[in-house]
Amino acid sequence: MTEILLKNIIVAGAAKDILIRDRLISRIAPAGTVEPSPVCVVMDCSGKTAIPGFINMHTHSGMTLMKGVGEDMKFHDWLARIWKMESKIDPEYIYWATKAAAVEMIRTGTTLFNDQYWFVPTARQAMSEMGVRGAFSYVILDNGAPDKSGKDQLEECRALWEESRGWDDGSFFTVGIHAVYSVCEDNIRRAVEFAREHDLLIHMHLSETKKEVDDCMAAHGGMSPVEYMDSLGALDHRTIAAHTLWLSEKDVQILGERKVTCVHNINSNTKLASGYHFLYNELRDAGANLCIGTDGCASSNNLDMLEAMKTSAIVQKAWRWSPDALPLDELFDMGTVNGARALRENTGVLREGAVADINIVNTDSVFFLSDAPFLANLIYSAHSSCIESVIGAGRFLMRDYKINGEDEILRHSRNLIKRIR
Numbered sequence: 001m002t003e004i005l006l007k008n009i010i011v012a013g014a015a016k017d018i019l020i021r022d023r024l025i026s027r028i029a030p031a032g033t034v035e036p037s038p039v040c041v042v043m044d045c046s047g048k049t050a051i052p053g054f055i056n057m058h059t060h061s062g063m064t065l066m067k068g069v070g071e072d073m074k075f076h077d078w079l080a081r082i083w084k085m086e087s088k089i090d091p092e093y094i095y096w097a098t099k100a101a102a103v104e105m106i107r108t109g110t111t112l113f114n115d116q117y118w119f120v121p122t123a124r125q126a127m128s129e130m131g132v133r134g135a136f137s138y139v140i141l142d143n144g145a146p147d148k149s150g151k152d153q154l155e156e157c158r159a160l161w162e163e164s165r166g167w168d169d170g171s172f173f174t175v176g177i178h179a180v181y182s183v184c185e186d187n188i189r190r191a192v193e194f195a196r197e198h199d200l201l202i203h204m205h206l207s208e209t210k211k212e213v214d215d216c217m218a219a220h221g222g223m224s225p226v227e228y229m230d231s232l233g234a235l236d237h238r239t240i241a242a243h244t245l246w247l248s249e250k251d252v253q254i255l256g257e258r259k260v261t262c263v264h265n266i267n268s269n270t271k272l273a274s275g276y277h278f279l280y281n282e283l284r285d286a287g288a289n290l291c292i293g294t295d296g297c298a299s300s301n302n303l304d305m306l307e308a309m310k311t312s313a314i315v316q317k318a319w320r321w322s323p324d325a326l327p328l329d330e331l332f333d334m335g336t337v338n339g340a341r342a343l344r345e346n347t348g349v350l351r352e353g354a355v356a357d358i359n360i361v362n363t364d365s366v367f368f369l370s371d372a373p374f375l376a377n378l379i380y381s382a383h384s385s386c387i388e389s390v391i392g393a394g395r396f397l398m399r400d401y402k403i404n405g406e407d408e409i410l411r412h413s414r415n416l417i418k419r420i421r
């Protein structure tokens with residue numbers, strides 16, 4: 001059994017001791033009241049603050065070595081460029097790219113993420129070695145062609161799901177439906193049926209660009225991507241829809257009624273010029289579960305959840321001319337506990353019995369001088385370099401800024417970047 005005691009750490013404004021046993025937060029008690037056992041690793045955290053690990057609700061971790069590819073290109077040209085490059089990737093590439101993603105996630109405080117990419121067993125292995133947990137989807141993607149590849153994809157999906165039942169590191173399997181424009185109707189129906197049969201989460205891109213909406217309406221009798229996916233039974237509380245940026249009032253109503261998780265990926269959306277009018281308030285009021293993602297590094301160039309939170313809020317405030325559009329506590333929930341709810345995981349909060357996913361924040365810096373609320377300093381003033389240690393499922397993933405194996409990961413990654421470009 002591993003035991004960690006974080007002594008004298010600030011939790012929600014008060015000094016506490018946090019005792020971690022195995023994977024869980026076993027106790028949170030007033031500072032100085034928890035006696036460590038002889039096997040306990042004790043860390044003096046005086047002056048530091050504990051926050052939950054972040055949950056990145058939409059990313060493609062294997063794209064972490066594709067930063068800066070197709071900069072300044074239009075969305076569909078950029079996508080074609082990415083797909084060409086993806087034709088060259090193999091398990092070795094995925095292994096190191098995913099490890100590089102893990103390093104970046106850990107440095108920026110992410111302990112759980114929702115992924116959609118290729119070579120899942122390899123990616124899962126890489127993340128598992130780093131201690132970061134993922135919801136990994138098998139991605140159905142047939143470029144809209146109703147051909148024989150369909151059957152194989154569902155068979156592969158089933159095989160991977162079977163394999164995933166042996167995973168014992170806290171990662172789990174989801175069904176990925178790439179998007180309305182890249183998967184044919186028959187495969188969407190079958191993927192939904194498979195997911196429902198086994199009570200699996202569905203992870204998709206939805207209403208990301210105006211072109212996607214226009215094309216969908218032209219191809220499917222005037223139905224928007226949301227209406228179309230709904231007509232195929234793909235939307236409910238187990239659906240995680242990335243982007244949901246171009247929505248009609250009816251779309252908002254459907255997403256709310258179905259309790260869909262909508263993931264805002266502001267850095268990707270703004271950088272690819274897909275749009276920025278994310279309907280946070282409308283979706284929230286309609287009943288949708290709202291989260292934050294970084295998207296893959298090919299579009300957003302990093303996996304930094306604090307940066308994504310800040311940009312989400314300031315853009316939301318700006319386009320609405322409304323500084324109260326996205327309050328800090330709701331913003332923080334989007335990056336933590338709302339993701340846990342979507343993934344059906346007992347984390348995203350610091351409380352006894354929850355999985356011990358904890359970021360230890362060093363507030364002894366100019367960024368935290370202000371007596372403003374802690375979350376204001378954390379999200380608007382500081383950046384992720386304030387995170388000095390990270391605990392994922394009860395073990396140190398980074399301690400005093402040190403991540404095991406980082407040098408080797410950077411070395412392999414540099415070589416692979418040359419190969420893939």
Ligand SMILES: [Zn+2]
Pocket residue numbers: 058059060205242295296
């Ligand atoms: Zn994406």
